[in-house]
Amino acid sequence: MLEVIILTVQIALLATAINLPVSLIIANYQDKLPSKFKFILDVFISLPLALPPVVTGYFLLVIFSPNGILGDLFFEIFGFDIVFTWFAAALASALVSFPLMVRPMMLSFSNIDSNLINAARSLGANKFQSFYKIKLNLALPGIWAGIILGFTRSLGEFGATIMVAGNIPGKTQTLPLAIYTSVQIGDDSQVYLLVGLSIGLALMSLSVYNLILYRYKNSNKDI
Amino acid sequence: MHSFKIKITKKIKPFLLNVFIESNANVLGLYGVSGSGKTTILNCISGxxxxxxxxxxxxxxxxxxxxxxxxxxIEKRRLGYVSQFSTLFPNMSVAKNISFGFDHTPKNERIYSPNEIISFFGISHLTDRTIYKLSGGERQLVALARAIVSSPKGLLLDEPLSSVDSKSKIGLIHKLKSVNRELNIPIVYVSHSASEIMALSDQVSIVSNGTVINSGNPSIIFNHDDLNSIEFENFFECEVIDSSNLRLARQNVLIANQDFDGQSHIMISINSSDIILSNHHPIGISAQNIFMGHVIDYIVSGNNVLVLSDVGEKIWSKITVDSFRRLKLSKSTEVYLIIKSSNINFQN
Structure with missing residues (x-):
């Protein structure tokens, strides 16, 4: 049981860590893109939301299988196959949760008045300083929202994970997959326990998110 | 004396911005209606x-x-920028906003400390506040202080007074005049308000559809504008004598009792339409301020005439063409300006 929880959290954390820098880069540079490219980018970013997760998982399986484009490359660099590993489960979770993570960040960054950045630069701050002292700081609520939403979505990822990582106990079996297995074998007490744990993890993540936002709002009032 | 040499060509919708401005003013005004291109000029100067x-x-x-x-x-131009919109950082207190510029100024180029400038602007009571707890006028004062703390080589002000109330406006003009006089920083001041340009700038360039159509003394604005619609405000810095007496050039100005809280000088404003002109010394009237002077210029537009009189300070009065003819006014004519105490406005 503990093994399933640890693996689930570990996969969700890695998925979040993979998505975070990509999301920040897209959110920060979205306004610099020509509107045509931005439109195309928006469509591709949202694609995992519209696609059934098993389709997303199938694509990953094709790409990362030993004969796939990236699978072959991965084997040459790291010396092992990525499919049916917990790393593949993290990749699947990252892809499926990506829209939920990047969208709040994009919204948050696009709401920042560019005059504030210009003002910071006119006061002597260079591009990087004005980014991390002003832009990143003002976008924090959106960044936290993206991180928590993405992390929570990763905790519950099922379809893509089972396609690319399988359902191997102790290796790739996450909470949703363990629930699925328990239902299949008719172990009701195990199902109740796992469902309870799953709800508990989701509630905990969302409570942390609300707590961070609450503290952020209050700290702004108090400064 | 400062020098500005600005030559800009830039395609902007719906016209080509093509300006050339050369000036030795301390405060260069850019005057024009919204969309004339003056803000783009300022944005090009700022980077x-x-x-x-x-x-x-x-x-x-x-x-x-x-x-x-x-x-x-932008950061190496070292040009302080204040716009009509608040550009204070919402994630920082007033004190942190002000010290932001100081922290990012190379140590060997720092001229003013945050405390000096906070004291200069009289805003020490605001420093612990979040920017959400500031009025429009206070926000602009803090933005100005923040820009100056970065020891700028010039100040670029884009309609900084357009969204503040009239009392705060008088106070801010007072501060801007002090900045120009005491800190000797060249200023480019963008506005569509003839009163503000007249109060602050030594020289103005009138911008229309992306080109400079006239440059010179700020009074040229009145040849450009429709005087029927212009609401012109005279701004003056006066010496405080006591709670009901001020000194404006050689004139004593009587006002309703005010507490000036130890200030030696204050800013006042008088609307040009609130001044009555007479060609002889009036007697038996309730208004207490009667200033003798002479007409030095006048501008006729439609049904109105703006008369510039010298009473030790230059004051613009707005009267109708009919009154102007009836009083037989012309350049050098002796004139009496009559102003009710209640028509004299003060800063906060």
Whole structure:
């Protein structure tokens, strides 16, 4: 049981860590893109939301299988196959949760008045300083929202994970997959326990998110 | 005396911005209606926008020269910027906003400390506040203080008074005049308000559809504008004698009792329409301020005439053409200006 929880959290954390820098880069540079490219980018970013997760998982399986484009490359660099590993489960979770993570960040960054950045630069701050002292700081609520939403979505990822990582106990079996297995074998007490744990993890993540936002709002009032 | 050499060509919708301004003013005014291109000029000077061609030089400090491939980055131009919209950082207190510029100024180029400037602007009571707890006037005062703490080589002010109430406006004009006089920083002041340009700038360039159509003494604005619609406000800095007496040039100004809280000088404003002109000394009237002077200029537009009189200070009065003819006014005519105490406005 503990093994399933640890693996689930570990996969969700890695998925979040993979998505975070990509999301920040897209959110920060979205306004610099020509509107045509931005439109195309928006469509591709949202694609995992519209696609059934098993389709997303199938694509990953094709790409990362030993004969796939990236699978072959991965084997040459790291010396092992990525499919049916917990790393593949993290990749699947990252892809499926990506829209939920990047969208709040994009919204948050696009709401920042560019005059504030210009003002910071006119006061002597260079591009990087004005980014991390002003832009990143003002976008924090959106960044936290993206991180928590993405992390929570990763905790519950099922379809893509089972396609690319399988359902191997102790290796790739996450909470949703363990629930699925328990239902299949008719172990009701195990199902109740796992469902309870799953709800508990989701509630905990969302409570942390609300707590961070609450503290952020209050700290702004108090400064 | 400062020097501005601004030559900018830039395609902007719906016209081509093509300006050339050369001035030795301390405060250069850019006057024009909304959409005339004046803010784009300021953005090109600050580095927020890049001209297609041209050269920008303030006090022999070249910040842009297309021919020689010079385009100094915004932070290295060291030009303080204050706009009509609040650009204070919402994630910082007033004190942190003000020290932001100081922290990012190279140590060997720091001229003013945050405390000096906070004291200069009289805003020490605001420093612990979040910017959400500031009025419009206070926000602009803090933005101005923040810009100056970064020891700028020039100040770029884009309609900084357009969204503040009239009492705060008088106070801010007072502070801007002090900045110009005591800190000796060249200022480019953008506005569509004739009163503000007249109160602050030594020289003005009138911008229309992307070109400078006239440059010179700020009074040229009145040849450009429709005087029937213009609401002109005279701004003066007066010496405080006591709670009901001020000194304006050689004139004593009687006012309703005020507590000036130990200030030696204050700013007042008088609307040009609130001044009555007479060609002889009036007697038996309730108004207490009667200033003798002479007409030095007048501008006729439609049904109105703006009369510029010298009473030790130059004051614009707005009267009808009919009154102007009836009083037989002309240049050098002796004139009496009558102002009710209640028509004299003060800063907060």
């Amino acid at each position: 927020f926008d890049e001209p297609d061609d041209g050269k920008i030089e303030i006090d022999n400090h070249i910040v842009f020269d297309h021919a020689n491939n010079i385009n100094t980055s």
